[in-house]
Amino acid sequence: MKERNVDVAIIGSGTAGLNAMGQVRRAGKSFVLINGGEPGTTCARVGCMPSKAMIQIAEDYHRRTHLGKFGIDGHQGMTLDIPEALEHVQDLRDTFVDRVLGNSTDDMSEDLFLQDYARFVEPTLIEVAGQRIRAKAVVIATGSRPLVPEPWKAFGDRVITTDEIFELEDLPATMAVIGLGTIGLEIGQSLARMGVEITGFDAVDHIAGAQDPEVNQSAIELLGKEFPIHLGAPAEIAEEGDRLRVTAGEQSVLVDKVLCSIGRVPNVERLGLEHLGVPLDPRGIPSFDPHSMQVGDLPVFIAGDVSGYRPILHEAGDEGKIAGYNAARIDTAAASERFRRKVPLFINFCDPNIFAVGMRWNALDPETTAVGQIKLAPVGRALIMGKNKGVIRVYGDKATGRILGSEMIGPKGENLAHLLCWAIAQGLTAGDLLRMPFYHPVIEEALQAALYDLYSKVEAKNSGGITELERLED
Numbered sequence: 001m002k003e004r005n006v007d008v009a010i011i012g013s014g015t016a017g018l019n020a021m022g023q024v025r026r027a028g029k030s031f032v033l034i035n036g037g038e039p040g041t042t043c044a045r046v047g048c049m050p051s052k053a054m055i056q057i058a059e060d061y062h063r064r065t066h067l068g069k070f071g072i073d074g075h076q077g078m079t080l081d082i083p084e085a086l087e088h089v090q091d092l093r094d095t096f097v098d099r100v101l102g103n104s105t106d107d108m109s110e111d112l113f114l115q116d117y118a119r120f121v122e123p124t125l126i127e128v129a130g131q132r133i134r135a136k137a138v139v140i141a142t143g144s145r146p147l148v149p150e151p152w153k154a155f156g157d158r159v160i161t162t163d164e165i166f167e168l169e170d171l172p173a174t175m176a177v178i179g180l181g182t183i184g185l186e187i188g189q190s191l192a193r194m195g196v197e198i199t200g201f202d203a204v205d206h207i208a209g210a211q212d213p214e215v216n217q218s219a220i221e222l223l224g225k226e227f228p229i230h231l232g233a234p235a236e237i238a239e240e241g242d243r244l245r246v247t248a249g250e251q252s253v254l255v256d257k258v259l260c261s262i263g264r265v266p267n268v269e270r271l272g273l274e275h276l277g278v279p280l281d282p283r284g285i286p287s288f289d290p291h292s293m294q295v296g297d298l299p300v301f302i303a304g305d306v307s308g309y310r311p312i313l314h315e316a317g318d319e320g321k322i323a324g325y326n327a328a329r330i331d332t333a334a335a336s337e338r339f340r341r342k343v344p345l346f347i348n349f350c351d352p353n354i355f356a357v358g359m360r361w362n363a364l365d366p367e368t369t370a371v372g373q374i375k376l377a378p379v380g381r382a383l384i385m386g387k388n389k390g391v392i393r394v395y396g397d398k399a400t401g402r403i404l405g406s407e408m409i410g411p412k413g414e415n416l417a418h419l420l421c422w423a424i425a426q427g428l429t430a431g432d433l434l435r436m437p438f439y440h441p442v443i444e445e446a447l448q449a450a451l452y453d454l455y456s457k458v459e460a461k462n463s464g465g466i467t468e469l470e471r472l473e474d
Contacts, residue, residue: 012141016304019320027328036117058190172256184261353413358405372454
């Protein structure tokens with residue numbers, strides 16, 4: 001078998017793999033990029049981008065239900081052409097995929113971009129496309145795929161995942177969504193707003209990954225007004241004629257299709273990771289340092305969704321950069337460089353948005369943590385928008401007032417999440433943020449109110465006599 005030598009072999013051409021390749025190129029090292037599945041990122045093909053296109057259509061169509069109280073007539077006659085809407089989602093999806101490919105692999109030679117599945121023979125020896133690649137370092141960035149329990153596969157195309165939802169040319173009349181994390185909740189709400197009779201199920205007692213009990217309860221109440229939500233019991237599926245019966249505890253519903261969104265599994269089954277010679281966890285993943293992405297002491301690095309560490313696009317990009325940077329210097333650096341990871345940031349684009357930043361509720365010490373809260377009901381800007389629902393919760397250190405984290409369900413959450421994330425990254429306190437300008441009327445005033453509540457519960461206070469202003473020195 002023909003054997004080639006390269007400095008770095010990168011397995012996977014998604015977000016992490018492409019970012020790793022960018023770092024290797026900058027270092028002037030030779031490389032090969034290997035991809036066994038569909039080229040293009042998960043985000044562009046079946047994730048962030050097509051889901052947001054569907055969310056936008058659903059949200060715009062749903063907005064008609066608010067128009068009557070604004071004195072806007074004719075909204076009762078609005079209809080949605082489902083096939084045309086789905087075609088629009090697919091057109092946008094194809095545009096995003098084409099942009100990714102056009103800026104990455106489309107113009108790469110066959111020697112640099114191998115489209116086949118790779119398998120480790122040794123930690124630095126890979127078999128792919130009828131040849132062997134000997135590399136000084138390897139980056140594993142093979143991504144993940146939706147989990148579907150083996151018995152459910154017998155139901156064929158009546159059980160679908162995000163890999164299939166954006167390929168539909170029409171929507172069923174009824175559907176169950178099993179798994180109400182970010183994906184299930186976003187798509188479930190969108191389908192309900194587009195006219196599908198949706199029923200949601202989850203084995204746990206929370207939705208959207210929320211940990212804060214106030215945020216979780218508000219989310220269940222708000223989303224539960226749009227479609228039934230059943231929590232706390234695992235769902236089972238049985239065939240009933242040409243339809244499916246979904247049962248969880250005492251709840252049961254007969255549907256045309258099921259959207260399975262109970263999690264994702266790493267794409268490692270063909271990789272031969274056992275040949276790395278290190279222990280693998282139950283998911284088949286080796287232990288790695290999340291600050292260097294290095295697998296043990298091997299010249300092997302792992303990045304992106306396959307690692308399962310923080311399966312979000314910007315985190316996958318960072319992990320790819322770290323892995324590629326260190327892989328390109330494996331023969332010159334005494335040790336791999338370790339990089340500080342960014343403040344955790346999670347956003348659910350359902351309506352209202354749900355977000356979590358910084359330390360999560362379950363990790364907080366109740367003895368040393370203060371919580372500021374504001375409900376959106378009285379917030380002027382939210383009231384004007386007709387979206388004054390939800391709650392903001394901000395966590396701070398009782399002694400110093402330093403912002404630790406936050407969870408929220410409410411309008412413009414995707415924007416407020418970034419403001420708080422940046423504040424946490426800078427080590428700012430509640431007092432520091434209250435000295436920032438807040439325009440009127442804006443949603444950010446809701447955050448301001450939550451900060452005032454938090455500020456009243458912490459020991460550290462601003463000097464100078466006025467909380468919101470810094471006194472000039474003589």
